[in-house]
Amino acid sequence: MRQVVMHSPGNVQVEDREDPRIIEPTDAIIRLAATCICGSDLWPYRGAEPVDHQVMGHEYVGVVEQVGAQVRTVKVGDFVVGSFWASDNTCEICQAGYQAYCVHRVLMGTIGTQAELARIPLADGTLVATPGLPEPDLIPSLMAASDVLGTxxxxxxxxxxxxxxxxxxxxxxxxxxxxxxxxxxxxxxxxxxxxxxxxxxxxxxxxxxxxxxxxxxxxxxxxxxxxxxxxxxxxxxxxxxxxxxxxxxxxxxxxxxxxxxxxxxxxxxxxxxxxxxxxxxxxxGPAPVRQYLPELVKLIWDRKINPGKVFDLTLPLDRAAEGYQAMDQRTATKVLLTV
Amino acid sequence: MRQVVMHSPGNVQVEDREDPRIIEPTDAIIRLAATCICGSDLWPYRGAEPVDHQVMGHEYVGVVEQVGAQVRTVKVGDFVVGSFWASDNTCEICQAGYQAYCVHRVLMGTIGTQAELARIPLADGTLVATPGLPEPDLIPSLMAASDVLGTxxxxxxxxxxxxxxxxxxxxxxxxxxxxxxxxxxxxxxxxxxxxxxxxxxxxxxxxxxxxxxxxxxxxxxxxxxxxxxxxxxxxxxxxxxxxxxxxxxxxxxxxxxxxxxxxxxxxxxxxxxxxxxxxxxxxxGPAPVRQYLPELVKLIWDRKINPGKVFDLTLPLDRAAEGYQAMDQRTATKVLLTV
CATH class of the missing domain: 3.40.50.720 (NAD(P)-binding Rossmann-like Domain)
Known part of the structure; x- marks a missing residue:
């Protein structure tokens, strides 16, 4: 599959990488419909955080392609939105509404969702399915829910x-x-x-x-x-x-x-x-986006809000480097990458 | 009247000063029943804050001796407790419960309540009268309400x-x-x-x-x-x-x-x-003690709580210097000064 890798500050490449596989029985594999570049991705891009051949991206929407043996609440074919922290949504901290601090949390940035496919840990806790396959014009807004809207x-x-x-x-x-x-x-x-x-x-x-x-x-x-x-x-x-x-x-x-x-x-x-x-x-701190996702997905689905408007540049995944450049130079506020 | 003055770090004196007078029609003059030394008084005492012949003390209980022409809710003879910020208790910030940030606030430390008498600005907003003259054993607890309990x-x-x-x-x-x-x-x-x-x-x-x-x-x-x-x-x-x-x-x-x-x-x-x-x-931050005073005075009056137990040394006002020394050397937790 194709995946975005930041080799060093300012140097973003799109490379062929091995497809992700189910590792834990609570994992799911999704095929991305879209992903995007986050303002926080600019910190390493500008050299303000160390970076060395790092997979990039922590925002994602897409279709479930495969689920682990213990996954119960999402199924193959579902269109799903998740947050940048995978969380079990059952621990005491999650139940208090702080899923970004789940005792079993996994940072999606370490997996990298600027890619064609992504492994989502703790799929039942992390993913929220939309009522059906979304109209294409809803995808940017659902994408926004994954991080910037939730944040x-x-x-x-x-x-x-x-x-x-x-x-x-x-x-x-x-x-x-x-x-x-x-x-x-x-x-x-x-x-x-x-x-x-x-x-x-x-x-x-x-x-x-x-x-x-x-x-x-x-x-x-x-x-x-x-x-x-x-x-x-x-x-x-x-x-x-x-x-x-x-x-x-x-x-x-x-x-x-x-x-x-x-x-x-x-x-x-x-x-x-x-x-x-x-x-x-x-x-x-890091937003417990998962807490708000059901409500945000509903507002978007019902066309009550249109947060996708923050995307002012859309590029295919293979042109991710241009997207980073545009956000760095502030010629774009937020870049959507289509997959 | 007698009043505590910190000449310089570590140098506390009790001096004769002129009796306070009503300045604003919203002022009251109280005769202190007790006052005390605050942990925060140790900062200048130890040289961690500048100090130069400063009147000391911001905690107080006592009997109203005189009121200005516009004072309505407290009267001569009332036994009263107030906070270390005088506040009007009517502005938008006070009404939101943040009397320590009242738009007309006056810091009582600038007036100095380690003294026989004290001028209380904004008396109607600042002072809370007890239901009657308290039994002497309640005075330390009412004193505590003025700052440490409220804080x-x-x-x-x-x-x-x-x-x-x-x-x-x-x-x-x-x-x-x-x-x-x-x-x-x-x-x-x-x-x-x-x-x-x-x-x-x-x-x-x-x-x-x-x-x-x-x-x-x-x-x-x-x-x-x-x-x-x-x-x-x-x-x-x-x-x-x-x-x-x-x-x-x-x-x-x-x-x-x-x-x-x-x-x-x-x-x-x-x-x-x-x-x-x-x-x-x-x-x-600085506690909006005034918000809690009615509730705290009632708990004390009804003998539901006994916060006065924090006072482990009682001295007459004239021996204030010994009190500062005891708190500085941690031989006392909190010193009550009788007036």
Whole structure:
């Protein structure tokens, strides 16, 4: 099968690799319908994380081709969506809604789903089948549910977005944009998007942003304060992962408010005294996307939301390198790879 | 009147100062029945915070001696308890339960309540009157409500201590010990206290600790994991304010669990990647004690709780310097000053 491999920073190849096989009786093999490139794939691409001939990709939708002897809830032929953490969905941590920390979790990035086929561990716990084979135009949205939508949704939940709340969103990448969509679905009254790119601003508006702020850092914080009677937002989503973004999120939040952070933290250190004085709630990390998948699949299936709009470039798998380049150079927000 | 002044680190004096007067029509003047020394007073005492002829103290109970023209809810002769932040209790932040961040807040430490008399700004919002003059044996407990009990209570609430939960408590000072009492009152099933001092261990047990852990840092975390099936506690209270304590708290908490931190952070920086991977909720800061005062005063008045037990040394105000020394040298956990 064909599979994307990052040889070194900036060097992405598509290679012939052996087809995956069932290893554990709880595994399934899926044939990918689509996969995509994640903002977090740019960290090794840019040399900010070590990389050496690594298989890439952790987002996936596709059709079940084979199941292990103990798989019960998905069957050959099902169209399925899963999260970037495989999880048993039965342990105490999963039952509490934190499947990204399942005691048996497997990181899908170590398997690599930018490929024609993928082995999915803990298939019963990990995969959610759609009601039938989706119309082709639904595939980008289902693809988004696998990570960026689920992650944006978790960020909005962690930030306690809801009715009567003012939500600010730091980061206008796919996750930030879908955090806006999630905040709107959760009933937020007002959504302030930090963005200085016209195309992303337009999508932010379409997804539900009511206000746009182009300033960043302390100036961005000052604008949010102006817009909220000096108090700050009730809920702030951090979807970048840098020190500036994290502090912008904390300082944009009113005392007693909630920060939901999902940007993969790089060289971030939160000063204890600033956190102490801010009085905010801080919650985040790898999103337990599996928790939200049934609800998200239904919203997509019923055409209530269209998160697939974050994909602004579609390429065949064999042209993955171009996709990485486009996201690195910010000529694309999010790249869908068709398989 | 007599008032405690810290001239420089380690140098505490009791001096004659002018009696306070009503400045704003919302002020009250109280005659202190008791005051006390806070663990946070040790930071300047030890030179970890700058200090120069500073009036000291932010905890207080006493009798209202005079009220400003606009004061409505407390009257001369009332016995009152207040928090270390004066707050209007009417602004949007107060109404959300975050009185320590009231838009009109005044830090009582700038006024200094280790004194015979004190001016209380925003008296209607700040002070809670007891049902009558308290029996003398209730005064230490009412005194505790002013800060250490309210702070421990907030920490337990922030950590979401409650039925079915395992709560771990980092710090066996007065706030940590009262965090244990609060967790018990909130219905926690199991309470693990980190402590290596026999007298504090005994009080921890009396307040509701079910398990004691003497190890600290990574070893302490490992013990909590052992006691919780490898998962960590649901709820962890951090009541110290050092880097070791904060990381011990975060790492003792299971994914999806809650850390309530109230130790005044000194030289603490929370690494973003560790926080990201931990998946915990982090909430804390100066406690909105005012929110809990009516409930805490009632529990004390009805003799349901006895938080005054944290005071293990009582001295007259004029001997305040001995009290500072005893707390600094850890020969006392918490010092009550009678006025």
């Amino acid at each position: 944006g949704w978790f960020a909005a939940v962690a930030a306690e977005a809801g009715p009567g709340k003012t939500v600010a969103v730091v980061g206008d990448g796919a996750v930030g944009l879908l955090g806006i969509l999630a905040a709107r679905q959760l009933g937020a009254e007002r959504i302030i998007a930090f963005s200085r790119h016209a195309d992303r601003q337009a999508l932010a508006r379409e997804f539900g942003a009511t206000d746009l702020v182009e300033e960043r850092g302390d100036e961005g914080v000052a604008r949010v304060k102006e817009l909220t009677g000096g108090l700050g937002a009730h809920s702030v989503i951090e979807a970048v992962g840098t020190q500036e973004a994290m502090m912008q999120a904390i300082h944009s939040t009113r005392a007693g408010g909630h920060v939901g952070f999902v940007g993969v933290a790089h060289d971030v250190a939160v000063p204890g005294d600033e956190l102490f004085m801010a009085g905010v709630h801080l919650h985040g | 421990g209570w907030f920490a337990a609430v922030a950590a979401e201590a409650g039925p079915g939960k395992t709560v771990a408590v980092v710090g066996d000072g007065a706030v940590g010990l009262l965090g244990i009492l609060a967790a018990r009152q909130l219905g926690a099933e199991r309470i693990i206290a980190f402590s290596r001092h026999a007298d504090r261990q005994a009080l921890a047990r009396e307040f509701g600790a079910t398990d004691l852990v003497e190890e600290r840092g990574d070893e302490g975390v490992a013990r909590v994991k052992e006691l919780t099936g490898g998962l960590g506690a649901h709820s962890v209270i951090e009541a110290v304010g050092t880097q070791e304590a904060m990381m011990q708290a975060i790492h003792s908490t299971r994914a999806g669990g809650h850390v309530g931190f109230v130790g005044v952070a000194h030289d603490v920086a929370v690494p973003g990647d560790e926080l990201f991977m931990a998946g915990v909720h982090l909430h804390g």
